[in-house]
Amino acid sequence: MSKNFNLNGDFPPNNPAGEKVGGTVGDFGKKSPTKVGYNKDKEPFVGHKACAGCGGTIAVRLALKALGERVFVTVPAGCMSAVGFLYPQMAFTVNSIISTFAGTASMLTGIRAAANAKGLKDVFVVGFAGDGGTADIGIQALSGAIERGDKIIYICYDNEAYMNTGIQRSSATPFGASTTTSPAGSVIGGNRLGKKDMFSIVAAHNIPYAATASIAYPHDYIKKVKKAAATDGPSYIHILAPCPTGWGSENNQTVNLARLAVETGLWQLKEFAGGEVKITHKPKELKSIEEYLRLQKRFRHLNAADVDRVKESIG
Amino acid sequence: MAIQKFLSGNEAIAEAVKLAKPAVIAVYPITPQTTVVEKLADFVANGELKTEFINVESEHSALSALMGASAMGVRTFTATSSQGLLYMSECLHYAAGGRFPIVMMNANRAVALPWNIFGDQRDSLSQLESGWIQLYAENAQEAFDLTLSSFAIAENHAVALPVMLNVDGFALTHTYEPLNIISQEDADKILPPFKPFFEMNLEKPLSLGFSAGPRDNTAFKQHQINGMKAAAKLINEKFGDLVDAYKLENAKYAIITLGSISGLVRDVIDELQSDGVKVGLLRLRSLRPFPEEELRSALANFKTVGVLEKNLSVGAENAVAKEIKSALYGLENAPQVLAFSGGLGGRDISANEIKDIISKIIGGEK
CATH class of the missing domain: 3.40.50.970 (Thiamin diphosphate (ThDP)-binding fold, Pyr/PP domains)
Structure with missing residues (x-):
């Protein structure tokens, strides 16, 4: 083994290079990256390497701001782990761990079980997984955790494709969207399948609390996070989080797109509790979807028939 | 108590x-x-x-x-x-x-x-x-x-x-x-x-x-x-060593194995040693960590050893045998290592089959 590697004794390791950790707040640089100090005035998720205009990081940050310090975070392999955990620069200032891609909900289950075994009170066990990690590879573990009634908060930040690996189609990719595995070609015009309805799937478990949200409606979202936190059992929030890199939109349009999705009726803000679905925000009148589509390269190829089909998908 | x-x-x-x-x-x-x-x-x-x-x-x-x-x-x-x-x-x-x-x-x-x-x-x-x-x-x-x-x-x-x-x-x-x-x-x-x-x-x-x-x-x-x-x-x-040697002291040949089959191998060795056959058993209690040093010192002067594993590497020598060979590599007069698969899918390994393996070890052929 080469001596060029910095071996600092114990695991978890200290920062071998003594590099500055985090980017912007407080005295991160003075601390070991894996033993970051906690201060409620500090950001819970800071100095990460996400793309400009990332919607997913907004969803993570707002939820952690709402949940406070007594929290254990799990993120699976995906954007949030890729941008937040590159040794030695750790971006979470709260307890956090990357799970396997498929294992978000089961890792949350284990953390909650251990918290119970240790008699920890008033702690929140929360996961942030993307749409691929939730609707595809992680759905088995999610279903198991909900069915068992584990007291976990599962937040799916939905950017409608596998963005971390380079914009491949997931089962949450909407009809028509061009991705690298459902490209807009001369014969096939992008994704021909519809978006999987995770909210209904989760509700079908008779989960104590589930909601949809949009990063453009932070008050609505935070209210839902707090309801999830107060739930005695599993809770699920599915938040639309645009991705300029994957959607082919301007960085400064992320929040606008998240708002337009709601205002056009393409994305409904709702919650499920006590067996009932309730709409939490009803646009006075629905905007036309053309502007929403026009701002995104992934829909630019759509023909009139395709646009009509998108319109029909509005419930 | x-x-x-x-x-x-x-x-x-x-x-x-x-x-x-x-x-x-x-x-x-x-x-x-x-x-x-x-x-x-x-x-x-x-x-x-x-x-x-x-x-x-x-x-x-x-x-x-x-x-x-x-x-x-x-x-x-x-x-x-x-x-x-x-x-x-x-x-x-x-x-x-x-x-x-x-x-x-x-x-x-x-x-x-x-x-x-x-x-x-x-x-x-x-x-x-x-x-x-x-x-x-x-x-x-x-x-x-x-x-x-x-x-x-x-x-x-x-x-x-x-x-x-x-x-x-x-x-x-x-x-x-x-x-x-x-x-x-x-x-x-x-x-x-x-x-x-x-x-x-x-x-x-x-x-x-x-x-x-x-x-x-x-x-x-x-x-x-x-x-x-x-x-x-x-x-x-x-916790009782990485390997478990049985009647290796005066042996020139050894059968190396792991798991429950070792019990029957012990019985066969008892019988053969009483007939003057110089064969002993080395049982692997741990494969990771792999007992490389222990194998080198226990088997240094052996003529031939046979590795019996309930395993099959398709297209290559069996995994455990290969590792034993690697561990013994470079020893002066390193023993020949023969590989044996047995017990696949629960197939019984009889005492006679173990004797057969041992005779192949002593014969130095596969």
Whole structure:
């Protein structure tokens, strides 16, 4: 083994290079990256390497701001782990761990079980997984955790494709969207399948609390996070989080797109509790979807028939 | 104080797990592991074991849940077999790299296709490079003893690696033996309460499971190697050695094997030695850490050794035989190493077949 590697004794390791950790707040640089100090005035998720205009990081940050310090975070392999955990620069200032891609909900289950075994009170066990990690590879573990009634908060930040690996189609990719595995070609015009309805799937478990949200409606979202936190059992929030890199939109349009999705009726803000679905925000009148589509390269190829089909998908 | 009980291998392991008092147990059933987790469920249902007992939805989730629990600094246990172990494969590497001291019993069983629920060692041997400590029990008593030892090894701060305790499917898991079951007081001496090497807690938050790029990745693997070396030392010092030599003193030939077949090999060796045949047994109790030094010193002056494993490497020499050959490489007059597959899919290995193998070893031919 080469001596060029910095071996600092114990695991978890200290920062071998003594590099500055985090980017912007407080005295991160003075601390070991894996033993970051906690201060409620500090950001819970800071100095990460996400793309400009990332919607997913907004969803993570707002939820952690709402949940406070007594929290254990799990993120699976995906954007949030890729941008937040590159040794030695750790971006979470709260307890956090990357799970396997498929294992978000089961890792949350284990953390909650251990918290119970240790008699920890008033702690929140929360996961942030993307749409691929939730609707595809992680759905088995999610279903198991909900069915068992584990007291976990599962937040799916939905950017409608596998963005971390380079914009491949997931089962949450909407009809028509061009991705690298459902490209807009001369014969096939992008994704021909519809978006999987995770909210209904989760509700079908008779989960104590589930909601949809949009990063453009932070008050609505935070209210839902707090309801999830107060739930005695599993809770699920599915938040639309645009991705300029994957959607082919301007960085400064992320929040606008998240708002337009709601205002056009393409994305409904709702919650499920006590067996009932309730709409939490009803646009006075629905905007036309053309502007929403026009701002995104992934829909630019759509023909009139395709646009009509998108319109029909509005419930 | 020990009491005698008449138990199957699986029940013995469950008794040992009860004495170890893990805080979290995650279970998913697979034949022939099932009676371990059923027994543990009984203990929990009858108030004999206080633990967070989770019925998970897959083996992948069993280990994922335990990694989460282990990250919180509590003792954890699960059990699996065959297809379940392979379904866990991603999590095996993950748990070792994450240095989670999880203990897992694996009921050694054939892997599909063709489907077969009976015992062989192809499941665990295919996972040798996952970074787990791999121990192999010969009988139910050793399975009981090694269960407690496994926690002590995994949780040692210099080691901090998960342990897979391998027990031959049906041959050990489902056969009954009179066993010495030690008292809780004695078990607590072998295995004191878990003191985690690291844990996520509210006072000192941690980021775990992180990425390490090309610059740092190798350093973490070196840490893991150090952990495995510490495990070798600890096992040799406290937990009965990495290898178990039987009547090797005056032997020129040896049969090397692992697991339950060793019992029958001992009987054959007794018989042959009384007829003046110079053959002994070397049983591997641990494949990771691999007992390279022990093999080199035990077999230095041997003429030929044969490795009998319930395994088959298609298109190459068998995995264990290959490793033995590698360990002996460079010795002056290194013994010839012959590879033998046996017991595939639960096929019986008879005393006559062992004699046949030994005569091939002495004859020095395959």
